[in-house]
Amino acid sequence: MTITQPSFESTALTHELATALDRLVAALGDVEVVVHRGFDLQTEREAVAAALGSGRPLVSMRIDAAEVLVGPRWRAGAPVGCAGCAEARQRQVLAHPLEAHPGLRRTGPATPLDPALPDLVDGAADVLAERPLADGELLAVGVEGQRRHRIARSNACSVCRVLPAASPDVEPPAPLALRAVPAHPDDASRGAEPTPLLDERTLDERVVDARFGPVRRILRESNAPFAMSMAVVAGGPVMGHGRALRFAGTRSVAVLEAYERLAGFPYDATVVTDRPMVDLGDHALDPRRLGTYTAEQRAHPTHDVEHFTPDLPIDWVWGHELATGRPRLVPADLAFYQYDYHHRHDLVAARAPGRTPRRCFLESSSGCALGTSFEEAALHALFEVAERDAFQVAWHRQRPLPAVPVDTIDDESVRALTRLVRSRGYDVHVLVATQDVDLPVLWVLAIREDGAFPASFSSAGSGIDPVAAVVSGLREVAQLVTMPIDWSPETVAPMLEDRWQVLQLEDHVRYYSVAQTAPRAAVGLGGPTTTMAEAFPDWPAAISRAAGGDVRGLLHLVADRFAAAGCPDVVLVDQSSVEHHDQGIAAVRALVPGTVPMCFGTAHQRLEGIPRLDAALAEAPSGPLDPHPFP
Numbered sequence: 001m002t003i004t005q006p007s008f009e010s011t012a013l014t015h016e017l018a019t020a021l022d023r024l025v026a027a028l029g030d031v032e033v034v035v036h037r038g039f040d041l042q043t044e045r046e047a048v049a050a051a052l053g054s055g056r057p058l059v060s061m062r063i064d065a066a067e068v069l070v071g072p073r074w075r076a077g078a079p080v081g082c083a084g085c086a087e088a089r090q091r092q093v094l095a096h097p098l099e100a101h102p103g104l105r106r107t108g109p110a111t112p113l114d115p116a117l118p119d120l121v122d123g124a125a126d127v128l129a130e131r132p133l134a135d136g137e138l139l140a141v142g143v144e145g146q147r148r149h150r151i152a153r154s155n156a157c158s159v160c161r162v163l164p165a166a167s168p169d170v171e172p173p174a175p176l177a178l179r180a181v182p183a184h185p186d187d188a189s190r191g192a193e194p195t196p197l198l199d200e201r202t203l204d205e206r207v208v209d210a211r212f213g214p215v216r217r218i219l220r221e222s223n224a225p226f227a228m229s230m231a232v233v234a235g236g237p238v239m240g241h242g243r244a245l246r247f248a249g250t251r252s253v254a255v256l257e258a259y260e261r262l263a264g265f266p267y268d269a270t271v272v273t274d275r276p277m278v279d280l281g282d283h284a285l286d287p288r289r290l291g292t293y294t295a296e297q298r299a300h301p302t303h304d305v306e307h308f309t310p311d312l313p314i315d316w317v318w319g320h321e322l323a324t325g326r327p328r329l330v331p332a333d334l335a336f337y338q339y340d341y342h343h344r345h346d347l348v349a350a351r352a353p354g355r356t357p358r359r360c361f362l363e364s365s366s367g368c369a370l371g372t373s374f375e376e377a378a379l380h381a382l383f384e385v386a387e388r389d390a391f392q393v394a395w396h397r398q399r400p401l402p403a404v405p406v407d408t409i410d411d412e413s414v415r416a417l418t419r420l421v422r423s424r425g426y427d428v429h430v431l432v433a434t435q436d437v438d439l440p441v442l443w444v445l446a447i448r449e450d451g452a453f454p455a456s457f458s459s460a461g462s463g464i465d466p467v468a469a470v471v472s473g474l475r476e477v478a479q480l481v482t483m484p485i486d487w488s489p490e491t492v493a494p495m496l497e498d499r500w501q502v503l504q505l506e507d508h509v510r511y512y513s514v515a516q517t518a519p520r521a522a523v524g525l526g527g528p529t530t531t532m533a534e535a536f537p538d539w540p541a542a543i544s545r546a547a548g549g550d551v552r553g554l555l556h557l558v559a560d561r562f563a564a565a566g567c568p569d570v571v572l573v574d575q576s577s578v579e580h581h582d583q584g585i586a587a588v589r590a591l592v593p594g595t596v597p598m599c600f601g602t603a604h605q606r607l608e609g610i611p612r613l614d615a616a617l618a619e620a621p622s623g624p625l626d627p628h629p630f631p
Helices: 010-029 041-054 083-095 119-131 200-206 250-262 295-299 345-348 374-397 412-423 466-482 490-497 505-511 516-520 541-547 551-562 578-582 611-617
Strands: 032-035 058-063 067-074 139-143 147-152 187-191 217-220 228-234 240-244 271-275 312-320 329-330 366-371 427-432 441-447 456-462 573-574 587-591
Touching: 010 058, 010 119, 032 041, 041 058, 041 083, 058 083, 067 083, 067 119, 067 505, 119 139, 119 147, 187 374, 187 541, 187 551, 200 250, 200 345, 217 250, 228 250, 240 250, 250 366, 250 578, 250 587, 329 573, 366 374, 374 427, 374 441, 374 456, 374 551, 374 573, 374 587, 374 611, 412 427, 412 466, 427 466, 441 466, 456 466, 456 516, 541 551, 578 587
Parallel strands: 032 058
Antiparallel strands: 058 067, 067 139, 139 147, 217 228, 228 240, 271 312, 312 329, 312 573, 366 587, 427 441, 441 456, 573 587
16 A cells, blocks of 8 residues: 655644544555645646556545545546546536535635544544445545545546547548447337436436536426426536426436537547648548538628638548548537637647637537437437438528428327417427438427517427427427517617628527518428328338338438438547546537538528539529528
8 A cells, every 4th residue: 555645734633633544544445545635636646657556446535624535436447537537527616607516615735624624534434444435436524524426537637537649640540330239119219228327316326416526416497388407517518408398307318418518529539630631631521511601701700710721720530431431530620519618738739839729610519419329329410410401401492391280290298389389379380391311300480470579489300200300399499489588679680780790599599589580480381281191101110110120220221311312421420528438328420511501690601512502592582591590
């Protein structure tokens, strides 16, 4: 056993504390031990190195003024967090403007020790003698009591994290090898083995912890028109949301959405830094095939990215072609929509002094999805690409679409959500937005024929089950029609005068909330009436049978639908980090050249250089393209 301890000023209290610490260390067994007064990063790194050298577990102890943290018990190769992970998560909580943990405080080495501290340490020794620490477990003992915490690995840890190389060198990874994934008998798009996070007890044991997270807490939204939970992740960019008719299950969905948002930065991806496309040969996917900006957009003051050219040095990450498994480089800011967040020190070190990552594309989370496997996540990412592409092509064509009378859809959720939307004075329309990519896409439009404010709201859904896609769109619309309105027609007036003032996602919703734009929002109405069975014959049964009970098979079938529409190249980027892997989930971004990306803001919608869209626009009225109403 190796013990590293800080020095204390010699007093009666510190002698008592030292005696108590000796007893506590003895209770830990044959492990490496490091004791901090507070937390010292370099000392912790040296302790990890010592544990790696000895092959023994490491237990780090941090002494605060009135608290001692024992653990977590960390060992190399175990999928559990270290003391650095615990420190990173705790500091994220403290730094978050909306997160205040009662009783948690930071004190420096000069802060006087509480006289009760030796007794607290003695108490910890008794507790651990009765039940030792498990891997990843931490015991917090303080004047307010004691509690065990499970510490998950953190992307923000600078002690145990081993980052992939970030450099200008181009070293392709191994080809992608998809594996068979037995499908769930009730849903061929999901694996038969669900994520453990769908179990409420497992969820609380593994990820929900007010002090160390990863999820700080799960809140119930009292103002939503249906059951909705929100997962608060102090280190995440936004909260995750789970929606349903009942609260059962919404907590897990909220947590999973939070993990999807967490995947927006390349925490564990190999980044090829500062390389122009002309130097990369056929390794690189030409991003111009994913839509570009017009000269007018680039010249406008609200345009906020650099102009991509093949000789501009940018950062790249590796994806893989679905059809062949071949590695392909794609721009980092297309693969990871939060790439302008600086979370990795090695990315700074890998580039020339003073250089920051260039951003040439303003992306959204569209085309990102989670699953219990890479294959499942990739499948749902493709369905989301299909949804956003079909919605935009239908929108810009400005032609009436087939309509499914909502009262003909036999589903409890559809009926309940429709009643809710109608109670707010809106007519509900379900439009078949599917275009040339033969996958179910439904546009849900809520519109007030009296023109009252707010005048209209839109959403969409896609997936293996067309009815579930309608439910997804209706939930979004139901929340929009019932939420408090924090804008007015006067807020929208400048956008009507100048469409360049549509700057962000919220502006797209607001633009179509006024009577002046209601006719444009309703342009899809007036088409033939149909039924779900007529619009999507034998869905999902037919494609489920064709997939043969294998999620991988369904993934290829869906990709074939894109190929038949002239979009044969599907590139998948693994967005998963260690935090995803430890929870048994995967995150994937799907990029499909030739489809229309879902972007927000007039200056940042990428509608140039997409032949399929050009063909659709040939049938549309001429003139400037209206902002889409997608929320």
